[in-house]
Amino acid sequence: MEFLMKTSRLIVTSKTFARRVAVPIPRVQMTMFYASRRYSHSLFIFSIILRKILYKKPNALMGSFNSAPKINNMDSQDDGLELPKGLSTDALLDHVHQLRGNGIDRPSLLTRSFLKPALISEDVTDGLRCLKLNAVSRVCSPPLENEGTQNIRLLQWNILSQTLGQHNDGFVRCPEEALTWQHRKYLIVQEILQNQPDVVCLQEVDHFKFLETVLGSQNYAGIFFPKPDSPCLYIEQNNGPDGCAIFYKRDKLQLLCYDTRILEVWRVQSNQVAIAARLQLKATGKEFCVCTTHLKARHGALLAKLRNEQGRDLIRFVKQFAGESPLLMCGDFNAEPIEPIYATILSCDILKLGSAYADMKLEREREKERCEDVNELISESIKREPPYTTWKIREDGEECHTIDYVFYTPQQLKIKNCLEFPAGDQIGKNRTPCFQYPSDHFSLVCDFELLDEPKSEATIQ
Incomplete structure (x- = not known):
């Protein structure tokens, strides 16, 4: 006490x-x-x-899904898929063509050609190799087949989320049947496999299991990373969240490692993601990195600013992952070339990227010297981008613009060829998606050569 x-x-x-x-x-x-x-x-x-x-949905008319309850469905709609074993690529494409059905309402997939015809080549042997056409790639330029070369064919494509495309995107001129998964899935397979890519980068993937099964039968392996709060999950009958995916050809490439990123804006996590993978050519041991992303959609100055901040975060992520390795960075950036994000990427000193389609056109025009002034280089690149990579008609009007890109490091990779886009009369007055094409975005297909020694800036074409 x-x-x-x-x-x-x-x-x-x-x-x-x-x-x-x-x-x-x-x-x-x-x-x-x-x-x-x-x-x-x-x-x-x-x-x-x-x-x-x-986290708001791309179409302002749809509002935000955040106040609605989530419907946490799994990727299960293709669980019953069965494929005959041992099919070659030709046989698989014939098989899925039969599954898709025939008839007047089943027109063929849009045909496209490469910007640089196969027979016009600096190396005559390349042209001879390209004469080895088959039923799969008769309308395209087949990849070089010499195992000793260091060539990479990359396919970049926003395949259109099935849940969003069918229920929420408002494609008023697209027949309902053309938007069904039963119709679209086989055209998606055909568009990918007929181009025989070594690396496939996809966005709006909400049927990864289907792609993993079908592409896996052709010796592809895949990586999938969903959006943290995918808008698909707020729609009934969804097939799980949508996200980004990378597939690579296992007989040619070995996956060394990969990383994923939820992109940030001013240190706040967004609903957009990225995947980066380090791959090695088995024939030569050469390594390179691939990154794919899908930035925030919708128009307006604020959204353009947010995309630019996402792009800055993407650059930091990619630089940390890739280091000094050759880099292919592609995706749906939801930004036209005049937006800040385009200049941010091309003017980035730590990556020194070029745009594949713009640089391929530069080479075709035989202008051998690139501009030294960054602003002039960006201006010239903008002029040479394709006129559109997406062309659709929604409730609020027609949209035709370039928002998908394949960026690369010109000092370490040489752009060899690019797949051209179909003309308006080929696409049809109702635009895409349609019976002839399964997405509102067109695929971008590029051929690259891994260089033995980094090119000096004076010799970059």
Whole structure:
């Protein structure tokens, strides 16, 4: 008891002494303290608003799904898929063509050609190899078949999410049957396999299991990374979340490692993702990196700013992953060449990227010297981009613009060829998607050669 009383007196004395010797906090510091609290509160409110914008569906008419309950379905709609074993690519394409059905309402997939015809080649032997056509690639330029070369064919494509395309994207001129998964899935397979890519980069993938099964039968392996809050999950009868995917040909390439990223805007996680993979050519041991992404959609200055910030975060992620390795960075950037993100990517000193389609056209025009001035280089690149990579008609009108790209490191990779886009009369007045094409985006297909030694800037074409 005596001990408790002494302790109590000691505490009181200590408090009294503390009050006497305490240094009063100046009013300025107190003001800064409360200002800091208000600033933190403002940042918190700003982050909430930012996340609302970042997670909002692309079409403003659809509003936000955040207030609706999630429907957490799994990727199970293709569980019953069975394929005959041991099919060659030709036989598989014949098989899926039969599954798709025949008739007047089943027109053939849009045919396309390469920008640089196969027979016009600096290397005559390349042209001779390209004469080895088969039923799969008769309308395209087949990849070089020499195992000793260091050639890579990359296919980049937003395949259109089945859940969003059929239920929410508002393709008012597309027949309902043409939007069904039963119809679209076989055209998607045909578009990919007839081009015989070594690497396939896809966006809006919500049937990964189907692609993994079908492409796996042709010796492809895949990586999938879903959006953290995919809008598909707020729609009934969804097949799981949509996201990005990378497939690679296992007989030619070995996966060394890969990484994924939820892109950030001002340190706030968005609903957009990226995948990066390090691959090695088995024949030569040469390594390179591939990255694919799908940036925020919708128009407007604010959204363009958000995309640019996502692009900056993407650059940081890719640079950390790829280091000094040759790099292919592609995807649906949802930005026309005049948007800030395009200049941000091409003017980035740490990556030194070029745009494959623009540079291929530059080479075709026989202009051998690239501009040294960054602003002039970007301006010239903008002029040479394709007139469109997506062409569709929605409830609010017709959209025809370039928003998909394949960027690469010209010092380490040489662009050899690009697949051209179909003309308007080929596509038809109802545009895409349609019976002849399964997505509202066209695939981008590029041939690259891995260079033995980095090219000097003076020799980059």
